[in-house]
Amino acid sequence: MQKRTTVILGSMLLCAGLLFAQAPAADQQQPVQQSGQSAPMEHHRGAGPGMQLRWLTQKLSLSQDQVAQLKPILVEQRQQMQALRANTSQTVQDLQTKAQAIRQDTNSKIEALLNDSQKQQFEQMLAARRARHQQQQPAQNQPGM
Numbered sequence: 001m002q003k004r005t006t007v008i009l010g011s012m013l014l015c016a017g018l019l020f021a022q023a024p025a026a027d028q029q030q031p032v033q034q035s036g037q038s039a040p041m042e043h044h045r046g047a048g049p050g051m052q053l054r055w056l057t058q059k060l061s062l063s064q065d066q067v068a069q070l071k072p073i074l075v076e077q078r079q080q081m082q083a084l085r086a087n088t089s090q091t092v093q094d095l096q097t098k099a100q101a102i103r104q105d106t107n108s109k110i111e112a113l114l115n116d117s118q119k120q121q122f123e124q125m126l127a128a129r130r131a132r133h134q135q136q137q138p139a140q141n142q143p144g145m
Helices: 002-018 049-060 064-086 092-113 116-140
Strands: none
Touching: 049 064, 049 116, 064 092, 092 116
């Protein structure tokens, strides 16, 4: 049961990372360039805060001020998800519900930093992610998976 919980939670986190993996092209503004350094554990469990920050900076043409405000939000989300993964006393459903609440809270905080054009594009990115997730859902619910 614990292995199944770990697999399901890992899949959820991967789906959260997909939010930042594919989206429509960015507007005409020039994004702020980030350094080539990455966070130590970015290669584990989907996109880490550094990768997410670079991706959002590019796709939403974030200003330096927005980047500075966004970084702690993404770091906080990562920490909350790691704490959630470490909690083995809850049911899979509870973990999924809490992970979804963390993602929604993070998305709300991100939207609060964006201008109207960026908010619209971010909403489109989220809608595309939800559509991809719904397409993947039937395959995940197949017997024997």
